Amino acid sequence: MLLSDPYNERILKSDISLMKSILYRFEEQNGQDIATRETISELRTLKAELVKLWKRRIRDIVNFEIGALIFVS
Structure with a gap:
């Protein structure tokens, strides 16, 4: 043990x-x-990571909306 020796x-x-x-x-x-x-x-x-996640989420939402518009058309 390390502390068993006084030195x-x-x-x-x-x-x-x-x-x-x-x-x-x-x-x-x-x-x-x-x-x-x-x-x-x-x-x-953390702030940089949150900004990246936010941008990715916004991009996903926009892509989903565009995809939905194309599908409906």
Whole structure:
């Protein structure tokens, strides 16, 4: 087990502390936290996907209506 060895536990705690300090420094330099940046990125991706789905749905509706008009004619 990783934490059963006191040496490994100290190393792990030291690594976590280092990662936290790097994260806080990044947040101070960029004026926003990592979670906010990731959320913004995910929202942009989701928005682009929704726009594609919406366009595809509109296209399907238009094609269906045109097909129905041709069939009725």
